[in-house]
Amino acid sequence: MDSAPSLDERAYVRGGATQTAVKILVVGHFAVGKTTFIGAISEIPPLSTEETMTRAGESFDDLKGVRSKTTTTVAMDFGRLTISDRVVLYLFGTPGQQRFVQMWEDMARGALGALVLVDPERLADSFAVIDLIEQYGLDYAIAVNRFDGTPDREHRALREALDLLDDTPVVTCDARDEKSSADALITLVRYLLDRAH
Amino acid sequence: MTGFDEREPEAAELVRPYVITKGRGLPDEEQLSLITLVTAASDDQQRPTRLSPEEQSLLELCTAGYLSVAEIAGHTRLPMGVVKILLSALTEGGYLITRPPVQRARLADRQILEEVLNGLRTKFG
Ligand SMILES: Nc1nc2c(ncn2[C@@H]2O[C@H](COP(=O)(O)OP(=O)(O)OP(=O)(O)O)[C@@H](O)[C@H]2O)c(=O)[nH]1
Ligand SMILES: [Mg+2]
Numbered sequence: 166m167d168s169a170p171s172l173d174e175r176a177y178v179r180g181g182a183t184q185t186a187v188k189i190l191v192v193g194h195f196a197v198g199k200t201t202f203i204g205a206i207s208e209i210p211p212l213s214t215e216e217t218m219t220r221a222g223e224s225f226d227d228l229k230g231v232r233s234k235t236t237t238t239v240a241m242d243f244g245r246l247t248i249s250d251r252v253v254l255y256l257f258g259t260p261g262q263q264r265f266v267q268m269w270e271d272m273a274r275g276a277l278g279a280l281v282l283v284d285p286e287r288l289a290d291s292f293a294v295i296d297l298i299e300q301y302g303l304d305y306a307i308a309v310n311r312f313d314g315t316p317d318r319e320h321r322a323l324r325e326a327l328d329l330l331d332d333t334p335v336v337t338c339d340a341r342d343e344k345s346s347a348d349a350l351i352t353l354v355r356y357l358l359d360r361a362h
Numbered sequence: 363m364t365g366f367d368e369r370e371p372e373a374a375e376l377v378r379p380y381v382i383t384k385g386r387g388l389p390d391e392e393q394l395s396l397i398t399l400v401t402a403a404s405d406d407q408q409r410p411t412r413l414s415p416e417e418q419s420l421l422e423l424c425t426a427g428y429l430s431v432a433e434i435a436g437h438t439r440l441p442m443g444v445v446k447i448l449l450s451a452l453t454e455g456g457y458l459i460t461r462p463p464v465q466r467a468r469l470a471d472r473q474i475l476e477e478v479l480n481g482l483r484t485k486f487g
Contacts, residue, residue, distance in 0.1 A: 172437060174426060178399060181428020186397035186463045187474055212436025243432055248481030252474060255397050255430060271396055271442075275463055277475065347486030354482060358475040 176209060179247050188255040189353070190272055192298060193282030194290035198310045198340035199258035200242050202282060205346040206256065207244025214241060241268060260294075273301040278357045280349060282310045282340065288326050295327060304360050306334040306353040332356075394446050394453075396432040399461040400424055413457075416440075420448055421457055428461070 178184055191199050204211045241259040248254050257272050259265075279298050283291045298305050309323065320335045329335070334356045338349040402425040413421065423434065435445040452458045464474075 172423065172426065176433075176437070177427025177429060181399050181401060181461070184399060184428070184461070185474065186399055186430060186461070187478065188397050188463075209433075212433060214432060214435040215439075215441045243436070245430075245433070246481075246485075248478050248485075252477050252481065253399075254478055254481075255432065257396070257432070275395065275397075277471070277478070344486055347482060351479065351482050351486070354475055354479045358472065358479060361472045361475055 178253055180250050184253045186253050188276050190276050190279040191256050191258040192279055192294050195260055197282045197284050202340035202346050203244040203256050203258050205343045209245050211242050211244045279303045279305040280308050280353050281305050282308050285309055304357055306356050308336055308338045308349040310340050394431050394450055397430045397463050399428045401428045401459050403457055403459050417448055
Protein backbone atom coordinates (compact mmCIF):
# COMPACT_ATOMS: atom_id res chain seq x y z
CA MET A 166 0.00 0.00 0.00
CA ASP A 167 2.85 2.40 -0.52
CA SER A 168 1.89 3.56 -4.01
CA ALA A 169 -0.55 6.43 -4.27
CA PRO A 170 -3.94 5.05 -5.22
CA SER A 171 -5.73 6.49 -8.17
CA LEU A 172 -8.84 5.20 -9.82
CA ASP A 173 -10.78 6.15 -12.88
CA GLU A 174 -13.61 8.51 -11.96
CA ARG A 175 -16.12 5.91 -13.14
CA ALA A 176 -14.95 3.69 -10.31
CA TYR A 177 -16.68 6.02 -7.84
CA VAL A 178 -20.36 5.92 -6.94
CA ARG A 179 -22.20 8.45 -9.07
CA GLY A 180 -23.96 11.00 -6.87
CA GLY A 181 -22.61 9.25 -3.79
CA ALA A 182 -23.58 12.06 -1.45
CA THR A 183 -27.28 11.37 -1.96
CA GLN A 184 -27.20 7.64 -2.67
CA THR A 185 -28.71 4.90 -0.59
CA ALA A 186 -26.84 1.63 -1.02
CA VAL A 187 -28.74 -1.65 -1.12
CA LYS A 188 -27.60 -5.17 -1.88
CA ILE A 189 -28.80 -8.43 -3.32
CA LEU A 190 -26.94 -11.70 -2.94
CA VAL A 191 -26.08 -13.94 -5.89
CA VAL A 192 -25.39 -17.36 -4.44
CA GLY A 193 -24.88 -20.87 -5.71
CA HIS A 194 -22.53 -23.79 -5.52
CA PHE A 195 -19.01 -23.92 -6.94
CA ALA A 196 -18.68 -22.87 -10.60
CA VAL A 197 -22.41 -22.37 -11.14
CA GLY A 198 -21.86 -18.98 -12.77
CA LYS A 199 -21.99 -16.39 -9.96
CA THR A 200 -19.02 -14.34 -11.14
CA THR A 201 -20.21 -14.50 -14.73
CA PHE A 202 -23.66 -13.30 -13.68
CA ILE A 203 -22.32 -10.38 -11.66
CA GLY A 204 -19.96 -9.43 -14.48
CA ALA A 205 -22.83 -9.42 -16.98
CA ILE A 206 -24.80 -6.84 -15.00
CA SER A 207 -22.23 -4.78 -13.11
CA GLU A 208 -21.20 -1.33 -14.31
CA ILE A 209 -17.74 -1.80 -12.76
CA PRO A 210 -15.41 -4.75 -13.39
CA PRO A 211 -16.32 -7.25 -10.66
CA LEU A 212 -14.18 -6.91 -7.54
CA SER A 213 -13.37 -9.47 -4.91
CA THR A 214 -12.26 -9.30 -1.32
CA GLU A 215 -10.59 -11.46 1.20
CA GLU A 216 -12.18 -11.97 4.55
CA THR A 217 -10.19 -12.66 7.66
CA MET A 218 -11.72 -15.45 9.62
CA THR A 219 -11.71 -13.71 12.98
CA ARG A 220 -14.95 -12.78 14.69
CA ALA A 221 -16.00 -9.16 15.10
CA GLY A 222 -14.51 -7.72 18.27
CA GLU A 223 -11.63 -10.14 18.27
CA SER A 224 -8.26 -8.49 18.41
CA PHE A 225 -5.86 -8.64 15.54
CA ASP A 226 -3.26 -9.53 18.14
CA ASP A 227 -4.22 -13.06 17.29
CA LEU A 228 -2.88 -12.62 13.80
CA LYS A 229 0.52 -11.37 14.76
CA GLY A 230 3.14 -13.32 12.88
CA VAL A 231 1.05 -16.42 12.43
CA ARG A 232 -1.42 -15.22 9.87
CA SER A 233 -1.68 -18.46 7.99
CA LYS A 234 -2.50 -20.39 11.12
CA THR A 235 -5.19 -18.21 12.61
CA THR A 236 -6.84 -16.96 9.46
CA THR A 237 -8.25 -18.45 6.37
CA THR A 238 -9.16 -16.14 3.57
CA VAL A 239 -12.04 -16.55 1.24
CA ALA A 240 -13.07 -14.59 -1.81
CA MET A 241 -16.46 -13.10 -2.28
CA ASP A 242 -17.05 -11.10 -5.39
CA PHE A 243 -19.32 -8.23 -6.12
CA GLY A 244 -20.43 -5.67 -8.65
CA ARG A 245 -22.39 -2.44 -8.69
CA LEU A 246 -25.32 -0.99 -10.58
CA THR A 247 -26.45 2.61 -10.23
CA ILE A 248 -30.23 2.38 -10.27
CA SER A 249 -31.06 6.07 -9.99
CA ASP A 250 -29.90 9.26 -8.31
CA ARG A 251 -31.11 7.79 -5.05
CA VAL A 252 -30.35 4.08 -5.12
CA VAL A 253 -27.18 2.16 -5.90
CA LEU A 254 -27.43 -1.62 -5.97
CA TYR A 255 -24.58 -3.94 -5.03
CA LEU A 256 -24.57 -7.61 -6.04
CA PHE A 257 -22.58 -9.87 -3.76
CA GLY A 258 -21.62 -13.35 -4.88
CA THR A 259 -20.45 -16.17 -2.69
CA PRO A 260 -20.45 -19.94 -2.65
CA GLY A 261 -22.60 -21.50 0.05
CA GLN A 262 -20.14 -22.59 2.63
CA GLN A 263 -21.49 -22.53 6.10
CA ARG A 264 -18.13 -22.34 7.82
CA PHE A 265 -17.60 -18.79 6.61
CA VAL A 266 -20.08 -17.56 9.19
CA GLN A 267 -18.78 -14.02 9.56
CA MET A 268 -18.76 -13.40 5.85
CA TRP A 269 -22.30 -14.73 5.49
CA GLU A 270 -23.52 -12.55 8.34
CA ASP A 271 -21.92 -9.47 6.81
CA MET A 272 -23.38 -10.24 3.42
CA ALA A 273 -26.85 -11.28 4.54
CA ARG A 274 -27.42 -8.45 7.02
CA GLY A 275 -29.78 -5.96 5.41
CA ALA A 276 -29.83 -7.70 2.01
CA LEU A 277 -33.03 -7.18 0.02
CA GLY A 278 -33.02 -10.82 -1.04
CA ALA A 279 -31.04 -13.47 -2.87
CA LEU A 280 -30.88 -14.98 -6.32
CA VAL A 281 -29.89 -18.63 -6.13
CA LEU A 282 -28.13 -19.89 -9.26
CA VAL A 283 -28.81 -23.56 -9.88
CA ASP A 284 -27.29 -25.99 -12.36
CA PRO A 285 -30.10 -28.42 -13.22
CA GLU A 286 -27.54 -31.21 -13.67
CA ARG A 287 -26.20 -30.74 -10.14
CA LEU A 288 -29.32 -30.08 -8.12
CA ALA A 289 -28.04 -31.80 -4.99
CA ASP A 290 -25.20 -29.29 -4.81
CA SER A 291 -27.76 -26.52 -4.30
CA PHE A 292 -29.37 -27.91 -1.15
CA ALA A 293 -26.76 -26.50 1.22
CA VAL A 294 -26.91 -23.03 -0.32
CA ILE A 295 -30.70 -22.88 -0.16
CA ASP A 296 -30.62 -24.06 3.46
CA LEU A 297 -28.22 -21.28 4.30
CA ILE A 298 -30.33 -18.61 2.59
CA GLU A 299 -33.42 -19.82 4.45
CA GLN A 300 -31.48 -19.90 7.69
CA TYR A 301 -30.68 -16.20 7.27
CA GLY A 302 -34.34 -15.51 6.56
CA LEU A 303 -33.75 -14.12 3.08
CA ASP A 304 -36.41 -14.23 0.38
CA TYR A 305 -35.07 -15.74 -2.82
CA ALA A 306 -35.75 -16.71 -6.40
CA ILE A 307 -34.14 -19.56 -8.35
CA ALA A 308 -32.28 -18.86 -11.58
CA VAL A 309 -31.66 -22.06 -13.51
CA ASN A 310 -28.36 -21.52 -15.23
CA ARG A 311 -28.35 -23.64 -18.36
CA PHE A 312 -25.05 -24.87 -19.65
CA ASP A 313 -24.51 -25.92 -23.24
CA GLY A 314 -26.09 -29.26 -24.03
CA THR A 315 -28.22 -29.34 -20.91
CA PRO A 316 -31.76 -30.40 -21.73
CA ASP A 317 -34.47 -27.94 -20.68
CA ARG A 318 -35.94 -29.79 -17.75
CA GLU A 319 -39.41 -29.28 -16.42
CA HIS A 320 -39.43 -26.59 -13.79
CA ARG A 321 -42.02 -28.61 -11.91
CA ALA A 322 -39.61 -31.48 -11.36
CA LEU A 323 -36.95 -29.05 -10.27
CA ARG A 324 -39.32 -27.42 -7.78
CA GLU A 325 -40.04 -30.78 -6.27
CA ALA A 326 -36.40 -31.76 -6.11
CA LEU A 327 -35.47 -28.48 -4.41
CA ASP A 328 -38.59 -28.56 -2.23
CA LEU A 329 -39.55 -24.99 -3.12
CA LEU A 330 -42.60 -23.09 -1.91
CA ASP A 331 -45.31 -22.68 -4.53
CA ASP A 332 -44.70 -18.98 -4.96
CA THR A 333 -40.89 -19.12 -5.17
CA PRO A 334 -40.04 -17.88 -8.68
CA VAL A 335 -38.03 -20.15 -10.96
CA VAL A 336 -36.54 -18.57 -14.06
CA THR A 337 -34.13 -19.87 -16.68
CA CYS A 338 -31.11 -17.72 -17.42
CA ASP A 339 -27.81 -17.57 -19.23
CA ALA A 340 -25.40 -15.82 -16.90
CA ARG A 341 -23.20 -14.79 -19.81
CA ASP A 342 -25.99 -12.69 -21.26
CA GLU A 343 -26.72 -9.25 -19.81
CA LYS A 344 -30.40 -9.19 -20.74
CA SER A 345 -31.02 -12.72 -19.55
CA SER A 346 -29.29 -12.05 -16.24
CA ALA A 347 -31.16 -8.78 -15.79
CA ASP A 348 -34.46 -10.59 -16.41
CA ALA A 349 -33.65 -13.03 -13.62
CA LEU A 350 -32.86 -10.15 -11.30
CA ILE A 351 -36.09 -8.38 -12.28
CA THR A 352 -38.05 -11.56 -11.49
CA LEU A 353 -36.48 -11.64 -8.04
CA VAL A 354 -37.17 -7.96 -7.31
CA ARG A 355 -40.78 -8.24 -8.48
CA TYR A 356 -41.20 -11.17 -6.09
CA LEU A 357 -39.58 -9.24 -3.22
CA LEU A 358 -41.95 -6.37 -3.89
CA ASP A 359 -44.95 -8.72 -3.76
CA ARG A 360 -43.69 -10.07 -0.45
CA ALA A 361 -43.29 -6.56 0.95
CA HIS A 362 -46.95 -5.70 0.38
CA MET B 363 -2.84 6.41 -14.72
CA THR B 364 -1.72 3.85 -12.24
CA GLY B 365 -4.50 2.04 -10.46
CA PHE B 366 -4.43 -0.63 -7.79
CA ASP B 367 -5.05 -3.21 -10.46
CA GLU B 368 -1.61 -2.78 -11.95
CA ARG B 369 0.16 -3.48 -8.71
CA GLU B 370 1.68 -6.80 -7.90
CA PRO B 371 -0.88 -9.23 -6.58
CA GLU B 372 1.32 -10.25 -3.68
CA ALA B 373 1.41 -6.72 -2.26
CA ALA B 374 -1.46 -7.32 0.15
CA GLU B 375 0.08 -10.57 1.30
CA LEU B 376 3.17 -8.77 2.50
CA VAL B 377 1.24 -6.46 4.74
CA ARG B 378 0.98 -7.62 8.29
CA PRO B 379 -2.52 -6.94 9.58
CA TYR B 380 -1.37 -6.32 13.14
CA VAL B 381 1.11 -3.68 12.13
CA ILE B 382 -1.11 -1.71 9.81
CA THR B 383 -4.11 -1.74 12.13
CA LYS B 384 -1.96 -0.79 15.12
CA GLY B 385 -3.50 -3.67 17.00
CA ARG B 386 -7.02 -2.24 16.94
CA GLY B 387 -10.04 -4.55 17.08
CA LEU B 388 -12.76 -4.87 14.47
CA PRO B 389 -15.37 -2.09 14.50
CA ASP B 390 -19.03 -2.64 15.13
CA GLU B 391 -20.93 -3.88 12.09
CA GLU B 392 -23.55 -1.16 12.62
CA GLN B 393 -20.81 1.38 12.10
CA LEU B 394 -19.32 0.10 8.86
CA SER B 395 -21.16 -2.41 6.74
CA LEU B 396 -20.00 -3.79 3.39
CA ILE B 397 -22.16 -1.22 1.61
CA THR B 398 -21.54 1.81 3.81
CA LEU B 399 -20.49 4.56 1.40
CA VAL B 400 -17.32 6.39 2.32
CA THR B 401 -15.61 9.58 1.13
CA ALA B 402 -12.90 11.93 2.39
CA ALA B 403 -14.19 14.74 4.60
CA SER B 404 -12.44 17.34 2.51
CA ASP B 405 -10.25 17.04 -0.55
CA ASP B 406 -8.03 20.04 -0.03
CA GLN B 407 -6.98 19.42 3.54
CA GLN B 408 -3.36 18.70 4.23
CA ARG B 409 -2.80 15.09 4.88
CA PRO B 410 -1.82 14.75 8.50
CA THR B 411 1.57 13.18 8.95
CA ARG B 412 0.35 11.30 12.01
CA LEU B 413 -1.43 8.87 9.74
CA SER B 414 0.23 5.65 8.72
CA PRO B 415 1.08 5.16 5.04
CA GLU B 416 -1.86 2.75 4.76
CA GLU B 417 -4.26 5.24 6.30
CA GLN B 418 -2.98 8.01 4.03
CA SER B 419 -3.36 5.72 1.06
CA LEU B 420 -6.96 4.85 1.95
CA LEU B 421 -7.76 8.50 2.55
CA GLU B 422 -6.35 9.40 -0.83
CA LEU B 423 -8.38 6.66 -2.49
CA CYS B 424 -11.51 8.17 -0.91
CA THR B 425 -10.75 11.72 -2.02
CA ALA B 426 -12.16 11.58 -5.53
CA GLY B 427 -15.66 10.39 -4.59
CA TYR B 428 -17.73 7.81 -2.76
CA LEU B 429 -16.89 4.09 -2.62
CA SER B 430 -18.47 1.32 -0.58
CA VAL B 431 -16.41 -0.37 2.12
CA ALA B 432 -16.42 -3.53 0.00
CA GLU B 433 -15.10 -1.64 -3.04
CA ILE B 434 -12.31 -0.11 -0.97
CA ALA B 435 -11.26 -3.60 0.13
CA GLY B 436 -11.50 -4.81 -3.47
CA HIS B 437 -9.38 -2.01 -4.90
CA THR B 438 -6.72 -2.12 -2.20
CA ARG B 439 -6.68 -5.92 -1.95
CA LEU B 440 -6.46 -5.65 1.79
CA PRO B 441 -8.47 -8.11 3.90
CA MET B 442 -11.94 -6.80 4.74
CA GLY B 443 -11.29 -6.80 8.47
CA VAL B 444 -8.17 -4.66 8.08
CA VAL B 445 -9.98 -2.20 5.82
CA LYS B 446 -12.83 -1.84 8.31
CA ILE B 447 -10.45 -1.13 11.16
CA LEU B 448 -8.51 1.49 9.21
CA LEU B 449 -11.65 3.16 7.89
CA SER B 450 -13.25 3.35 11.29
CA ALA B 451 -10.10 4.92 12.75
CA LEU B 452 -10.10 7.48 9.94
CA THR B 453 -13.78 8.17 10.54
CA GLU B 454 -13.23 8.67 14.25
CA GLY B 455 -10.40 11.05 13.41
CA GLY B 456 -12.81 13.12 11.31
CA TYR B 457 -11.03 12.41 8.04
CA LEU B 458 -13.86 10.46 6.46
CA ILE B 459 -17.59 10.87 6.01
CA THR B 460 -19.68 7.69 5.98
CA ARG B 461 -23.18 7.10 4.63
CA PRO B 462 -24.60 3.99 6.25
CA PRO B 463 -27.30 2.07 4.37
CA VAL B 464 -30.87 2.76 5.52
CA GLN B 465 -32.33 0.82 8.39
CA ARG B 466 -34.56 -1.93 7.09
CA ALA B 467 -38.21 -1.01 7.43
CA ARG B 468 -41.19 -2.34 5.56
CA LEU B 469 -42.21 0.96 4.00
CA ALA B 470 -38.71 1.99 3.06
CA ASP B 471 -38.17 -1.45 1.57
CA ARG B 472 -41.19 -1.14 -0.64
CA GLN B 473 -40.17 2.23 -2.00
CA ILE B 474 -36.64 1.07 -2.59
CA LEU B 475 -37.76 -2.18 -4.23
CA GLU B 476 -40.06 -0.23 -6.54
CA GLU B 477 -37.22 2.05 -7.47
CA VAL B 478 -34.88 -0.89 -8.08
CA LEU B 479 -37.50 -2.63 -10.22
CA ASN B 480 -38.17 0.46 -12.31
CA GLY B 481 -34.46 1.15 -12.65
CA LEU B 482 -33.71 -2.38 -13.84
CA ARG B 483 -36.58 -2.27 -16.34
CA THR B 484 -35.41 1.05 -17.72
CA LYS B 485 -31.82 -0.12 -18.02
CA PHE B 486 -32.37 -3.57 -19.43
CA GLY B 487 -36.01 -3.64 -20.55
N1 LIG C 1 -23.12 -22.18 -21.03
C1 LIG C 1 -23.04 -21.41 -19.94
N2 LIG C 1 -21.86 -21.31 -19.29
C2 LIG C 1 -21.81 -20.52 -18.18
C3 LIG C 1 -22.95 -19.86 -17.70
N3 LIG C 1 -22.60 -19.21 -16.56
C4 LIG C 1 -21.30 -19.43 -16.37
N4 LIG C 1 -20.80 -20.24 -17.35
C5 LIG C 1 -19.42 -20.70 -17.43
O1 LIG C 1 -19.19 -21.53 -16.30
C6 LIG C 1 -17.89 -21.34 -15.77
C7 LIG C 1 -17.96 -20.98 -14.29
O2 LIG C 1 -18.56 -19.69 -14.16
P1 LIG C 1 -18.21 -18.71 -12.94
O3 LIG C 1 -18.98 -17.48 -13.18
O4 LIG C 1 -16.76 -18.60 -12.75
O5 LIG C 1 -18.82 -19.52 -11.72
P2 LIG C 1 -18.76 -19.16 -10.18
O6 LIG C 1 -20.05 -19.59 -9.60
O7 LIG C 1 -18.36 -17.74 -9.98
O8 LIG C 1 -17.60 -20.11 -9.68
P3 LIG C 1 -16.83 -20.11 -8.27
O9 LIG C 1 -16.62 -18.68 -7.88
O10 LIG C 1 -15.56 -20.84 -8.54
O11 LIG C 1 -17.72 -20.84 -7.33
C8 LIG C 1 -17.25 -20.26 -16.63
O12 LIG C 1 -16.43 -20.90 -17.57
C9 LIG C 1 -18.42 -19.59 -17.31
O13 LIG C 1 -18.08 -19.07 -18.56
C10 LIG C 1 -24.19 -20.02 -18.41
O14 LIG C 1 -25.23 -19.48 -18.04
N5 LIG C 1 -24.18 -20.80 -19.52
MG1 LIG D 1 -16.78 -16.94 -8.81
